[in-house]
Amino acid sequence: MNGLTTEKDISKTTISPEVLHKITRLTTLSVQGVCRLAPAAGGLKQIFNREDNQGAKVLIKDDKVYVDVYVVLISDMNVRDISREIQERVSRAITEIVGLSVGAVNIHIMDIDFNA
Known part of the structure; x- marks a missing residue:
């Protein structure tokens, strides 16, 4: 597991990237105007393991x-406002829940659903 490990005295905490991935996915889906997550670009890994890269990529x-x-996204909503809301909420959630600094939250709008 390639996660972030913090050590203090003799104790150690390791945070799995999967935890950050889940926080990102759930937080994003809570934003009004998000219809669903889209598969992250990933070539063969995307074909064989869709769950692993569904909606987000996380790098530490x-x-x-x-x-x-x-x-x-859902149509009839302001794309820029939704993107900013996702960025703010994801950054805040990671910082508050896990206590890590966020370098960037990049939003990739893969489609707009006009039927939602």
């Missing part, structure tokens, strides 16, 4: 979290 580098979120 230099004690910071970098997130790419892939979404399908």
Whole structure:
């Protein structure tokens, strides 16, 4: 598991990237205007393991979290406002729940659902 490990005295806490992925997915889906998550671009891994990269990619580098979120939005909503809301909520959730700094939250709008 390639996660972030913090040590204090003799204790150690390891945070799995899957935890950050789940926080990102659930937080994104709670934003009004998000129809659903879209598969992250990923070639063969996407074909054989859809659950692993559904909706988000998370990278931990230099004690910071970098997130790419892939979404399908509902039509008749302001795309820029929804994107900013996702960025703010995901960044806040990761910081508050896990206590890590967020380097970036990038939003990739993969489609707009006009039937939702």
